[in-house]
Amino acid sequence: MGTIFVGAAGDKALELDLKRANRHGLIAGATGTGKTVSLQILAEGFSKIGVPVFMADVKGDLAGLAMPGSATHKAHDALQKRAAGMGLADYAYEAFPVVFWDLFGEQGHPVRTTVSEMGPLLLSRLMGLNETQEGVLTIAFRIADEEQLMLLDLKDLQSMLTYVADNAATIGTRYGNVTKASVGAIQRQLLVLENEDGARFFAEPALSVADLMTVADDGRGQVNILAADKLMQSPRLYSTFLLWLLSELFEALPEVGDPDKPKMVFFFDEAHLLFDEAPKALLEKVEQVVRLIRSKGVGVYFITQNPIDVPEDVGGQLGNRIQHALRAFTPRDQKAIKAAAETFRINPGLDVVTAITELKVGEALVSLLDSDGAPAPVERALIRPPCSRLGPLTEQERKVMIASSPFAGRYEESIDRESAFEILKARAEQALETVEEEAPAARGKTGSNWSNSILGKIAGAVIGAFVAKKARDFGDSLAGKKPSRRSASATSTAVGTAGSQIGYEIGKAIAGPMGGRIGRGVLGSFSRGVAKKIG
Structure with missing residues (x-):
């Protein structure tokens, strides 16, 4: 119960030590080399020992965790043969306690958060703002906080920006210059975000991270799967949401050091999207969260095609590594192969550079942290077969799973309570009424x-x-x-x-x-x- 069986290098079992599972990890490899299966077997292993998991399902394949494998599946014989070759006498098909989520509310429970919880830094990243515009947005958040104006949805933020523009002269003396041009640029980006269905995401009820850390009645950890096939069409929203979720976990969880097993494990698929065109301030925040969230008992595993997609400052903190095949078609591919080989602890009996290009589907170079926290020498291994289904669910199966979820009905209906939009609108209407009440008297005095x-x-x-x-x-x-x-x-x-x-x-x-x-x-x-x- 203290390890997760990952695969075997000949007669040698390769196991992930749960006490080191919060030291993060990397699953890399070219398309079609088996990254999804490696991700699937790790999720199964964590769930079995009671650790909740969160992952994004980019292609729809990970939804199969909700169903057991089948003897009628085309890969059945190959899976059974591999299990027998690894000595898995108790290998059997098994479904796992899956809860589906979806930012758009179509393939899972709706996921929402508020503008205030997202904060100006991540919102600036989401809207692609420059430093000046980010400064104006930060001022808007500060004034909203001072005047107790809750920023819950996009119309709240739009109203707050209008208020800032209308009072730019007064605000400028306290916080610095605020131009209507900067406010206008932010409002245009808000419109773009709204057109990309961002308004669905910024609303209430906001997602509670406690609902992601649930353990099923049988003691297995809940597997949270975010439907990301449509979300991937808005890569900036996808990466910003996952970084926000990590930040929320970091703020919500207490310090625990190195527990016997993680409190939660977070898988970040298509990890390169998090770092592409990211400003320095955001990269520093990612590095900080990844470095510090370990002490909260959370493990973060990045999944990407090339290991060089992950910045060095972040990659240096990823202790558990599973490297699938890479193709040396371009100079960049060759650079990635060399970089991947250099990250492993040397195994004198293995030519890592050559092996990376020769790996077959289901094979990987594996280096996991040992009980002392040091990376073990890299091994060429076969990855164990999954117990759950290989492949997606049918539409009907997904509907049944959503309807029977413990969170069915909790997040489906949105709430629009009084916040900045309503308060600022009421102020404007009150001011207009005051002017209209005083106008006749003024006209009576001056008109006659x-x-x-x-x-x-x-x-x-x-x-x-x-x-x-x-x-x-x-x-x-x-x-x-x-x-x-x-x-x-x-x-x-x-x-x-x-x-x-x-x-x-x-x-x-x-x-x-x-x-x-x-x-x-x-x-x-x-x-x-x-x-x-x-x-």
């Missing part, structure tokens, strides 16, 4: 008595001064005097003083004393200019 308005006061002062000047000029003419220029200057001064006072009151009401001084200068100059023209 326009002279009380700002321009009315200025015009009144100008007209009054103009009339006064003309009256004085008329009086002077009756007395035989010439019109006085001093009266025109006095009029301009009087009107300018009135405008200055009005400008000061307006500016002060809007922006305080500084605004008052600005308003005084602007309206004072304007008023004097008008008075001179009329004079």
Whole structure:
């Protein structure tokens, strides 16, 4: 019970030590060389000893774990022969406790999370944002947190971004420049994400990681299979989701060191998608999670075609390795073969570089960590046959499995509770109602008595001064005097003083004393200019 039988190199059994299973691993090899079967037998082994498993089913083949193998299968005779050759006297077909999940809710229980739980870093990766746009998104998350605005779905985030753009001047003084161009770019990417069915993923009820770590009534670990055939059409969403899930496990689980067996094992198929075009910050996060999640009792196994698809900083932490055949067709293939050979502990009796190109289907180079945590010398081995079905389920079989799942009905119906979208919408409506309530009163004061308005006061002062000047000029003419220029200057001064006072009151009401001084200068100059023209 302390090991999982992986395969045999002649008479030598190759077994994965469960105490070292959380030291992560790598399954690599070209298409059609047997990676899926290696993944399948590891999942079976972990489930049998009570360890829950999570894996993505890219081609649909892994769904066969839910059904036992069959004597009518075309590979039956070959499987039985291989089992007998390895001395597996108790080999028998067996089904495993499988739960199906699907981000789109079509081939399994819907998988959802909230925008807040995903966080700005992973969302930026998902939408392909640059550093500036990622900074704006981070500011939006910060303000939402400060104002207790929950970001649950995409419309919440869209509303929050609009709020940030509308208040860019105020926000910029606290957190840095926020441009409407950056906000617009993020909103366009949100639209693309929504068109790719991202809106289904960002919703409630959010997936509880505890539901992935269930043990069946018979003590076997639950095998969680994510339907990923459609999801692979959106590779960025696929890789971001799996990295988010790893992060959630890391945050939810306590430190346990090196347990007798893992608390959970996570298989990351098509692992190159996680690292393709990933920014430095994201790669650092992947490395951190992989390095630290081991102490939480979680093992992470990457499955990919070429071992060079995994960055060195991550690959250096993968202690358990199963390498299937590689083809030396291109310089990149030759580089991958050499890199794979150099990662193994040397076996003097085995030419690893040559063996990698000669491996048959179902054969692999295997190096597993021993009880001391050191990698064992690499061996050329036959991989043991699986007990579950080789191949996919029928559509009807899958429907039956989903309906009989312990989580049937828990995640199917989405929930839309009050969050940022509803709160910001209510604020906008309240502000509009306030304006509409005050507008009639304002129109009553200014409409019937326009002279009380700002321009009315200025015009009144100008007209009054103009009339006064003309009256004085008329009086002077009756007395035989010439019109006085001093009266025109006095009029301009009087009107300018009135405008200055009005400008000061307006500016002060809007922006305080500084605004008052600005308003005084602007309206004072304007008023004097008008008075001179009329004079």
